[in-house]
Amino acid sequence: MDFKKILPFTRSFEDQYFEKINYKVHNYKALSTKTEVTVVIPVYNAEKYLAKTVDSVIVQNIGFSNITIILVDDGSNDKSRTILKRYSELYSNIVVVFLDENTGTPAFPRNLGAHLANSKYLTFLDADDWLAHDGIQHLYHMLESTKSDYAVGKTIQVNANSEKIIGKYESCKNRTNVSPFSIPHIFYHLGPRARMMRLSFIRKNKLRFPEMKYAEDKQFFIDVLTSVGKISTTTAPIYYLNRIPGNDSLTKQTDIMEKMDTNIAVLKYVLNKNLKIEEEKMIVNRLVEFDSITRLFNRRHFINSNQKGSYYDAFEEVINVFNSYDRPYTLGDIIHKPLNKAFFNFLTTKQYNNVQALAEWSTEGGEESRTYTDGLPIQWLI
Numbered sequence: 001m002d003f004k005k006i007l008p009f010t011r012s013f014e015d016q017y018f019e020k021i022n023y024k025v026h027n028y029k030a031l032s033t034k035t036e037v038t039v040v041i042p043v044y045n046a047e048k049y050l051a052k053t054v055d056s057v058i059v060q061n062i063g064f065s066n067i068t069i070i071l072v073d074d075g076s077n078d079k080s081r082t083i084l085k086r087y088s089e090l091y092s093n094i095v096v097v098f099l100d101e102n103t104g105t106p107a108f109p110r111n112l113g114a115h116l117a118n119s120k121y122l123t124f125l126d127a128d129d130w131l132a133h134d135g136i137q138h139l140y141h142m143l144e145s146t147k148s149d150y151a152v153g154k155t156i157q158v159n160a161n162s163e164k165i166i167g168k169y170e171s172c173k174n175r176t177n178v179s180p181f182s183i184p185h186i187f188y189h190l191g192p193r194a195r196m197m198r199l200s201f202i203r204k205n206k207l208r209f210p211e212m213k214y215a216e217d218k219q220f221f222i223d224v225l226t227s228v229g230k231i232s233t234t235t236a237p238i239y240y241l242n243r244i245p246g247n248d249s250l251t252k253q254t255d256i257m258e259k260m261d262t263n264i265a266v267l268k269y270v271l272n273k274n275l276k277i278e279e280e281k282m283i284v285n286r287l288v289e290f291d292s293i294t295r296l297f298n299r300r301h302f303i304n305s306n307q308k309g310s311y312y313d314a315f316e317e318v319i320n321v322f323n324s325y326d327r328p329y330t331l332g333d334i335i336h337k338p339l340n341k342a343f344f345n346f347l348t349t350k351q352y353n354n355v356q357a358l359a360e361w362s363t364e365g366g367e368e369s370r371t372y373t374d375g376l377p378i379q380w381l382i
Contacts, residue, residue, distance in 0.1 A: 017208075018115055021108065022100040023072075025116075026088040030095050036066040037121045037136055038199070040113030042106040043071055046127035047079040049242060054087055054094070056130035062137040070095045070116055071127075072109035075102030080127075107209035107216040110192070114202060122199045124192035128242045135238040139196035142232050146176050149201035150224065150231040153238035155194040160245050167194070170233055177230040181279050187286040190221040194239035197224065215262035219269055222283060226275060256301055260314040263291045264321055271325045284322070285334045292318045293340045297347075297355060298362050308356070315347050 025031075039057050043050065054071070058064050071084050071094065081098060088096040097112065106126075114122055121143060125131060132138075135153070142151040154171035157164050165171070167189030180186050205227045209216045225231070267287045270280065292315055296302065302311055322331055335344045339362060346354040 018112060021103065023112070024098045024100075026085060026096040026098075027092060027094060030068055030093050031116055031118050033068075033093075033118070035068045035093065035119045037062070037123060037140060037196070038068045038070060038113070038117035038119040039123055039125050039136070040110055040117065041069065041071045041125045041127050042074060042109035042113070043076060043080050043084065043127040044074040044102070044106075045076045045078045045080060047076075047083060049128040049130075050080055050083050053125060053127050053130050056133075057125065057136075058091070059133060060131065060136045061134050062140055064091075064093070067136065068093050068095060068117070068119055070097065070113040072097040072099065072113050074099050074104075074106070074109050103211065105211050105213050105216055107211040110209050114199070117199055119199055121196050122202060123196040125239075126192070126242075129193070130240050130242070132237045132240065134236070135194070136196070138234055138236040138238060139194075142234055143196060143198065146232045148177055148228075148230055148232040149198040150180075150195065150228045151197075151234070152195040152231065153234040153236050155189075155191075155239045155241055156237055157241045157243050159243050166241065167191075171235055173233060174235055175231075175233040177232060180225040180228065180231050181282060183233070185286075186225065187222065187283050188290055190218040190286075192217050192221070193241060195221075201228065212262045212265065214259050215266050218263075219266045222266070222270060226273065226279065226283075256296070257310055257314060260292070260296065260318075263287060264314075264317055267318065267321055271322070271327075277328060280327075281329060281334050284331075285336070288318060288322070288331055289335050289337065289340050293335070293343050293347075294337075297343055297359050298339070299359075300363055303356065303359050303363060308352070312347070312350075312352060312355075319348065 041053065046053070054069065057067060057069055060067060069091075071087075073081055073084055073096070084096045087094045095116070097109075097116070099109070103109070110124060121140060123136065123139065138153055139151045142148070152167075152170050154165060155167050157166045169183055169185040170189060171194070175183070202224075205223070207220065207223050207227065209220045212219070267284070270283050270287065273280075275283070296311060296315065302308065305311065319331065332344060332348075335341050339358075342358055343355060346352070346358065
């Protein structure tokens with residue numbers, strides 16, 4: 001059934017944005033019942049892990065009756081739609097949305113899911129990941145007790161033979177109603193994982209994922225964290241990020257230069273937000289030191305590339321974009337890691353042979369010694 005013909009839009013923050021793509025909704029009646037938490041899951045060709053993902057929500061110890069799942073399928077051509085339809089037949093609080101055409105980004109599916117949601121709180125889950133058994137309950141109770149609009153917990157990345165914590169800065173302590181800017185490096189982890197928000201906060205601030213193939217979650221959560229005021233954090237495991245070989249996520253498929261294009265777009269967006277300077281510096285640090293140095297140059301893909309000129313051009317564009325804004329600080333002021341200071345100095349003085357040599361040294365284990373003098377690795381001073 002076509003949802004728009006059956007249930008008129010009555011929720012806030014509505015415009016023609018949500019009408020530009022036709023879609024059909026299964027279990028649309030569930031949207032008239034308000035629950036405690038809505039879990040929005042964008043889906044695209046996720047048949048391999050989809051059941052594990054959905055089941056991890058069904059078995060949440062907060063009680064599945066307190067949850068609505070909204071799964072938005074972005075034009076899958078595998079068995080995902082068959083799996084989703086079966087879930088919607090089995091559970092009345094599983095809402096399945098089929099988009100008529102693929103959008104190429106999880107942004108529209110997430111935005112549509114948040115738009116359709118009828119709950120107190122909202123959280124996101126990717127279709128190849130899964131939640132800890134008590135993940136939703138931890139975040140829900142935190143928001144209820146602290147009256148925060150935003151809570152975040154621990155994300156565990158699952159690899160073939162190991163696990164590791166990511167976004168450790170935001171989940172290393174239990175915090176109640178603190179400024180996000182009081183947490184060092186909080187902007188280094190801006191994915192949708194392991195966080196829950198008050199839905200009224202999202203709608204009041206008209207927050208929406210921009211439609212980009214990459215970095216849409218980065219810009220969205222920059223907006224969230226610069227709007228929210230106070231947040232709460234927990235050390236409890238909430239979310240399992242699937243990095244098992246064979247899981248070809250959109251992020252893995254994205255070309256590094258496409259990533260840089262969107263990173264530069266986000267940098268411009270942040271510089272145009274007119275934030276307080278100290279707050280802006282924290283975000284720009286992430287976009288430049290982490291995204292434009294570490295991820296761009298301190299990686300094997302740079303060393304192995306036969307088009308290194310495009311890397312240098314991308315970094316120069318970052319410099320030119322920043323310098324086009326009048327700021328009381330320089331990019332050199334906000335590069336903190338000694339290794340990245342070395343990269344930055346070599347890049348800005350166009351010592352490209354040294355950039356490549358430093359990348360080779362670092363990726364082969366040189367950085368592990370962490371021996372520095374005057375901001376440069378000791379090997380570079382001998």
